[in-house]
Amino acid sequence: MKIGELAQRTGVSASTIRYYEDQGILPKPKRQASGYRVYDDTSMQKLMLIRYSLQLGFSLQELQQLLTDEYDQQALMQSIDAKMAEMERNIAKLRAQKAELKKLQQTLSQAWQAGQCPNIDLG
């Protein structure tokens, strides 16, 4: 199939597919005599694995490393562990921010009820 069909079947735009190829994340496909890229089902599976991994929270750079370094079971498990730990940190940060916001909201609310206009004016 040509790039347009692969794009349509995967929901990944043709320019994004070319971009992945440029970045060395999707292997270079064969070409027709005309120069058109030709993909098969394996290409499609690889592309879908890339998208799945992105969805799981890996960056293209991380994928590139996982793909270029020869990695073994252990290395892969460690990468996944590291990613999960990173997510946990992000979750903790978001929770803390949200708690701070809640506090701020309550502080403001009380101040307003007390008729004060707390100093949050930047103008």
Place this chain on the structure above:
Amino acid sequence: MKIGELAQRTGVSASTIRYYEDQGILPKPKRQASGYRVYDDTSMQKLMLIRYSLQLGFSLQELQQLLTDEYDQQALMQSIDAKMAEMERNIAKLRAQKAELKKLQQTLSQAWQAGQCPNIDLG
């Protein structure tokens, strides 16, 4: 005080302070005859409020809107609610991703123990 001192006292670099000014987030300060920016304690408080808000998860763009629109209690409360809801969505997403990763890890682990080499090869 001049920009360097403000920078040092707040831990915000001089170029970042100028950037906030360019973006219309920090008001334009007075100038010396020489053209040097002159700040006072109020400027410093405003700068620190900006950094606090960024830390709470607001973007510069959001701050700009909160600063330029005349906002009232209700509008501010709604902005905070919206931000908290956004954070909640992000937390949920991270949790889901993490759970997916855990599942993947277990699947891989089992496959390996069964002597299979699951197809996660992109090369």
Place this chain on the structure above:
DNA sequence: GTTGACCTTCAAGTAAACTTTAAGGTTATT
């Protein structure tokens, strides 16, 4: 009176993951 530290503006660079544009070649259909 010059050295060094500090200030000015404007423009461009950075990271991430793409998208858009420009200019042009190919293929299928009419």
Place this chain on the structure above:
DNA sequence: AATAACCTTAAAGTTTACTTGAAGGTCAAC
């Protein structure tokens, strides 16, 4: 043979929050 739909490359634009660089002005000290 012309038109549309599709493909090619290379380069530049997008977003966010800055940082860096270039070229030059100012100020305090020696």
